[in-house]
Amino acid sequence: MRVLATTTNPLKAQRLQELLRPLGWQVISLAEQQVPIPEVPHLSPLDSALVRAAAAAKASGIPAIADESVFELQVNGKLEHYSMHFGPWNTALERNLRLLERLRGLPIERRGARFITVMALAQPSGALEVFQGETAGLILQRMENQGGIGYDPLFFVTEASKTLADMTPEEREAVSPWRRAVERLVEAQQASKPRLQPSMPAAQPEAKPEPPPPQPTPMRVLVATSNAGKFKELREGLAPLGWQLFSLLDYPFKLPHEDGSTFEDNAMLKAAFATKQVGIPALADDSGLEVEALQGEPGVYSARYGGKSSDTERNLYLLDRLRHVKGEERRAKFVAVLVLAYPDGHLEAYRGEAHGLILEAPRGEGGFGYDPLFYVPEAGKTFAEMSLEEKAHYSHRGKALRALLEAHRNGPPPREIVVLE
Ligand SMILES: O=c1[nH]c(=O)c2ncn([C@@H]3O[C@H](COP(=O)(O)OP(=O)(O)OP(=O)(O)O)[C@@H](O)[C@H]3O)c2[nH]1
Numbered sequence: 001m002r003v004l005a006t007t008t009n010p011l012k013a014q015r016l017q018e019l020l021r022p023l024g025w026q027v028i029s030l031a032e033q034q035v036p037i038p039e040v041p042h043l044s045p046l047d048s049a050l051v052r053a054a055a056a057a058k059a060s061g062i063p064a065i066a067d068e069s070v071f072e073l074q075v076n077g078k079l080e081h082y083s084m085h086f087g088p089w090n091t092a093l094e095r096n097l098r099l100l101e102r103l104r105g106l107p108i109e110r111r112g113a114r115f116i117t118v119m120a121l122a123q124p125s126g127a128l129e130v131f132q133g134e135t136a137g138l139i140l141q142r143m144e145n146q147g148g149i150g151y152d153p154l155f156f157v158t159e160a161s162k163t164l165a166d167m168t169p170e171e172r173e174a175v176s177p178w179r180r181a182v183e184r185l186v187e188a189q190q191a192s193k194p195r196l197q198p199s200m201p202a203a204q205p206e207a208k209p210e211p212p213p214p215q216p217t218p219m220r221v222l223v224a225t226s227n228a229g230k231f232k233e234l235r236e237g238l239a240p241l242g243w244q245l246f247s248l249l250d251y252p253f254k255l256p257h258e259d260g261s262t263f264e265d266n267a268m269l270k271a272a273f274a275t276k277q278v279g280i281p282a283l284a285d286d287s288g289l290e291v292e293a294l295q296g297e298p299g300v301y302s303a304r305y306g307g308k309s310s311d312t313e314r315n316l317y318l319l320d321r322l323r324h325v326k327g328e329e330r331r332a333k334f335v336a337v338l339v340l341a342y343p344d345g346h347l348e349a350y351r352g353e354a355h356g357l358i359l360e361a362p363r364g365e366g367g368f369g370y371d372p373l374f375y376v377p378e379a380g381k382t383f384a385e386m387s388l389e390e391k392a393h394y395s396h397r398g399k400a401l402r403a404l405l406e407a408h409r410n411g412p413p414p415r416e417i418v419v420l421e
């Protein structure tokens with residue numbers, strides 16, 4: 001069965017797909033099927049999830065899932081909800097300070113809170129089901145850990161005896177209300193259709209390899225991309241550093257509109273915005289394809305070339321633009337710029353380029369984006385015909401990553417002192 005998840009975040013759609021696999025469901029996201037979802041500002045989380053799921057199911061004609069996560073607490077006898085959308089404040093730090101101010105003077109025994117996810121499943125017929133996951137905790141009286149993500153440094157999880165900010169992404173998912181809500185949804189579907197899935201196992205976390213031995217203080221870094229293909233390559237490439245990596249799945253905010261005219265500008269824009277949102281260093285990747293015969297097109301517009309919304313359509317559009325260009329004239333290069341931004345405003349940038357030819361028809365199943373069309377003569381293969389490691393050896397991203405690795409070989413590189421003349 002196909003089910004529409006009302007998210008544009010491919011990382012979230014992918015995780016949902018993994019968790020719903022026992023049901024045999026295929027998750028598609030709003031990135032693949034666009035349907036209008038009403039903006040529902042002043043509704044409770046329950047109403048908001050219901051309204052969005054119902055609207056999506058009606059518009060798409062297939063079942064739809066929507067979720068909403070909030071912190072819920074009682075202030076002076078009244079229930080209040082706090083989310084990413086709380087107040088006009090832009091950064092996590094601002095929101096945290098506002099929340100602390102709101103609760104000032106409340107003794108710890110009155111600071112009990114719940115982190116809640118409401119997940120609604122709507123059928124095109126109008127039938128609705130709701131599943132809720134909860135995590136109990138306390139809102140601390142001060143931020144113990146300046147780093148951390150969103151409300152994480154303030155939310156002390158009772159069962160784990162630590163704040164969300166002090167958890168690894170794995171520990172965080174294990175106590176996350178979102179994960180619990182998905183599990184309840186899976187259990188309920190299995191219970192209601194016992195004869196269809198007699199021996200299906202319950203959703204289990206994937207067996208994860210043992211984490212590397214603890215380093216002195218691993219740096220916590222948010223990999224600020226919504227592109228699942230990039231995320232996979234960045235995670236692999238950064239592994240030797242032993243950093244604790246977070247993704248937009250751990251903290252799903254929208255990256256800013258990329259209106260820069262260079263890869264450097266856009267990578268900076270994304271990384272600087274992201275580190276402000278979360279209070280830990282953030283790494284962004286801006287990349288794209290420059291085709292010589294098209295005067296460097298699609299360049300910074302690679303992700304939205306020709307206004308097309310899928311990789312396949314963009315590849316067809318590129319082939320069409322090059323239909324009169326032959327052989328060696330189809331030279332192109334991929335460029336990737338990685339920017340690592342620190343919460344104090346400091347930035348590091350790394351660039352990598354890969355040269356090749358645009359084929360006249362796609363080849364290979366791997367990779368993402370334009371990979372099936374990008375042929376690397378010295379390898380005799382397209383990026384899509386390579387393994388992850390092989391692609392990293394030749395690719396723009398692999399090269400930029402190696403420059404970053406080299407600079408961080410002995411910890412964060414010394415900050416350059418610029419002497420103004
Ligand atoms: O075949 C490809 N192999 C690659 O290795 C590659 N790297 C980049 N690209 C293309 O360039 C756009 C980047 O645009 P982009 O940097 O804005 O990223 P994005 O919007 O996809 O994600 P985000 O990181 O901004 O969230 C991407 O969407 C792709 O079309 C690639 N295509």
Ligand SMILES: [Mg+2]
Nearest residue numbers: 255258286303
């Ligand atoms: Mg982008």
